[in-house]
Amino acid sequence: MSSLFPHALPLAAAAPSTPLGPFEDSAVTWTTWVTLMGFVGLTALALVSVGPVARRIGPDTLGAVTARLSRVAVVLGVLAGPAVLTDLAHGASDSGGYDYGAAWNSLYDGSNGGRLLGLEVTLVLVGAALVAPLTVRKVAAGPARAWLLGAGLGAGSVALGTTKFPDAVPDDWGRTSFETVMWMLHLIGGSLWLGGLAGLALLALRGAVAPADRGEFWAPVIRRFSVAAMSCVAAISLSGLFLYWEHVDGPSQLFTTMYGRVLGVKILIFGALLLLGAFNQFWLHPRVDALRATGDERPLRTILVRDFPVVITVEALLGMTVLFVAPFLHGSARNQAFQASAAKHSAVSLDDLPKIPAKEVSASTWVWGTSETLAVIAVMIVGYWASGVLARRRTAAATAVTTTDPGDLITA
Template sequence: MPTLLAAVPAAPPLPSPTAATAIAWAAWLTLMGFPGLVAFALVTADPAARRVDEGTRHAVTTRLSRCAVLLAVLAVPAVLADLAQDATTGSRYSAAWHSLYDGTGAGLLAGLEITLVLLGAVLVAPLAVRAAPHRWRRGLLVAGLVAGAAALATTKLPAEATDDLARTCWKTAVWLVHLWFGASWLGGLAGLLVLAVPGVIAPGDRGAFWSAAIRRFSAVAMTGVGAIALSGLFLYWSHVDGPSQLLSTLYGRTLGVKIVLFGALLLLGIANQFWLHPRIEAARAAGDTRPLRTLLLRRFPAVVAVELVLILAILLVAPMLHGSAREQAVQSAAGSTTVHLPDKQAGPLTWVLGSAETLAVLAVLIAGYRVSGRIARRRAEAARRTARPAAGRGARDRPVVSGGTRRSRGSG
């Protein structure tokens, strides 16, 4: 008797937790890296290269665009692999592909995620292959950045309508600030390392370019630190009821690791801002290319590489955060995983404390940027004063050629 029902193919086994974390990490890395690199090219590298010459500007944009396009292309299989982890029947990758634009809210967002990141790659590609006129450079970068930022935004947009629209919009906005500024920090550090590779910028142009680029990136990075810290404080308030839950719950311990990594990253950024950057400014002001080259090609890229590794570690830890410490604490006490808590409600005191935290963070960032700039200017001025007498002595001692015969000044 023929079989009336076709056999449903069994789903392959789910990936191990380690593999699942690696897949999620790859998806976040590529989705955040693409707009981050484009933003770095648009806001930091291109304006700094404009102060040098058109050749440097062209070389810088081309190198960053190639790296950005590569990340955008890699984002497609990474996102599909991440979606495939949720499939329950048949071929997981086939199911992930067919879930795009399948008529559901989640399918629409997943489809837009891949479509937008590919659109961003198409927009930036002419700059990567040097096929776009110079006058299109900034327009293509802006369009690519908008597409990449929109693709990243789809990861946190709600797939279904909710009853509390105002709260949903607020939480979504906080998440987007957290992701967008995190992407700008990640892309900026990666872009600095990419441009520090010998051969991108001519040796004679490095001083002028790096002095401007580092200063501009410092402003972007400090803005990102403030945005990430403030959005992180809100997310901490939403998911954790007090510091004790950082140790008593899995969510809290994982979040604690992320906080420690962020703190280490912040300390390195402070060291850059108040120690390394002023030294680079002073070396350039003194006209001493040897120390400047040593700082840029040894110390500065090494510190930036460590910062980049810390950000990658944060992206590795972040996908492990599921649920909230609040729920896990209640579930542990009740001995059941089915207990769910309603979202926290913000009262007047919460808004007062939140406003105070915001003002405090802004004050610290503005003061830090101004103080570091003052330190850099003082070091540069001191280096100029030291360089002038040395230059004068060198001119007096330099041999003079007269009538084809070399003689010392004052020899008669």
């Protein structure tokens, strides 16, 4: 039939393909996310989890740990500027190369998008400049430490936020504002969690904490970071549930669309991160607390050297893998499934296929959303409480044991 009527339109177009996109594009985008989020996570760790504990130990410890985290944070902050420009240059090139001139000209070009891009580059470099003095141990242990870290963290957080701020006046202020808040929870939560893990791995290396201070340093730091990490997990989970609702119509689309398959890989990696976090929360942390309570340094050092750095390093690597997978999420599973169905009954070109409208928010949406929020918060609170009870029980059991072999306390 086609040979007789070569110019006839087909009754239906082929199902639209949704390729992952070039590997190079995702690698460039991954570098941008790692540098921006790493800067935010490291400064937050130094300010919230590490600083108060190190200050109680002494100025030497405070200066050493702050300087180590600040040096890496500054490097990431400085690299974030060129990383953002490279990402823009790659997107601006028509030939698949890098048009840095067009990327530079897009900053502060008078449009809202240009202002946001300009702020992204400017603020992360300002944040790096604010943290830079803390790379010197004497300054890192001084009174300006908290102010510089706080200002740097604020600048970096706003720079990260500009990636998801709307660049046009929205038609629906309520929905757009809510979406922006969800993205901020997703990005800031991921930064504090994954950047904090990387920072703890850095501090576990030799030279940051004196051997005599490790017992006094690590147990409270781990506990403080645990609170922050569980809060971040709650924020990521809640924002992830909203984004799933917005872009996916049912679990079947996790297997039938490219967006869903990529999201499924991301969910699996996130699940592995949660399992490792549970291992830390319910196995490693209580044992560290118990060993510290007994004053036994040898097994504590053994656990910290053998188990803790390995676990947090694996967690940090998995977190960076999540960031690498995320740029492959193009479009929406709902839209891909809708266009695939429409292409079976249409002669319209693939580029002209209609898009499915955004989901409408109803009363049931708010009911389900509220229920999920309360459930996630309850699980986090119960998990933290249960791990605390377990830690206190192990501490009581360890202090009650009389042994001549300190190594036996590991199994206490």
